[in-house]
Amino acid sequence: MDERILKWLFDIKMSIEEIDGYFESEDRDFSKYKTNLMLKRAVERNLEIIGEAVNRIITRDDLFISKISYAKSIIGLRNQVIHAYDNISDENIWSILINHLPKLHVEINNLIKQENIDFNA
Numbered sequence: 202m203d204e205r206i207l208k209w210l211f212d213i214k215m216s217i218e219e220i221d222g223y224f225e226s227e228d229r230d231f232s233k234y235k236t237n238l239m240l241k242r243a244v245e246r247n248l249e250i251i252g253e254a255v256n257r258i259i260t261r262d263d264l265f266i267s268k269i270s271y272a273k274s275i276i277g278l279r280n281q282v283i284h285a286y287d288n289i290s291d292e293n294i295w296s297i298l299i300n301h302l303p304k305l306h307v308e309i310n311n312l313i314k315q316e317n318i319d320f321n322a
Contacts, residue, residue, distance in 0.1 A: 203261060203262065205257070205261060206258050206261055206262060206265070206316070207313070207316050209254040209255075209257050209258050210254075210258070210309055210312055210313050210316065211313065212250060212251075212254045213250075213251050213254045213255065213305070213309050214306070214309050214310065214313060216247040216248075216250045216251045216254075217247075217251070217302055217305065217306045217309070218306075219243075219247055220243075220244055220247050220248075220298065220302065221302075221306075223240055223243060223244065229298070229299065231291075231292075231295050234291070234295060235291045235295075241291065241294070244294060244298065245282050245289065245294065248278060248279065248282055248294070248297070249279050249282050249283060251275060251279070251305075252275050252276050252277075252278055252279020252280070252282070253279055255269055255272050255275045255276055255279075256276045256279065259272055259276075268308075268312060269305075269308060269309075269312070270304065270305070270308060271301065271305075275305075278297065
């Protein structure tokens with residue numbers, strides 16, 4: 202196992218946990234999210250990091266494309282946030298936070314556990 206892939210998996214994990222941390226003290230409320238520019242930018246930045254890390258992982262080892270669900274969509278979101286920033290939908294980002302990020306978190310934790318075992322073998 203390539204050490205860089207494990208590092209990028211940890212980067213994804215940390216970004217997801219950072220996003221989750223933004224909502225620790227209050228409920229996930231779309232109307233509050235929508236009006237909080239600083240929160241939106243912080244979430245978007247972490248989604249950029251996640252997308253870039255996924256891109257680096259699958260570029261380094263294309264077998265990970267089948268291990269990370271929606272890898273191409275994650276990379277596409279990163280590209281949209283960076284290059285089409287003026288066309289970002291709050292509703293789309295919110296849907297990702299609620300519906301897809303928790304699943305990705307589980308998946309990444311499982312990959313880290315699996316890869317850590319392989320790495321330490």
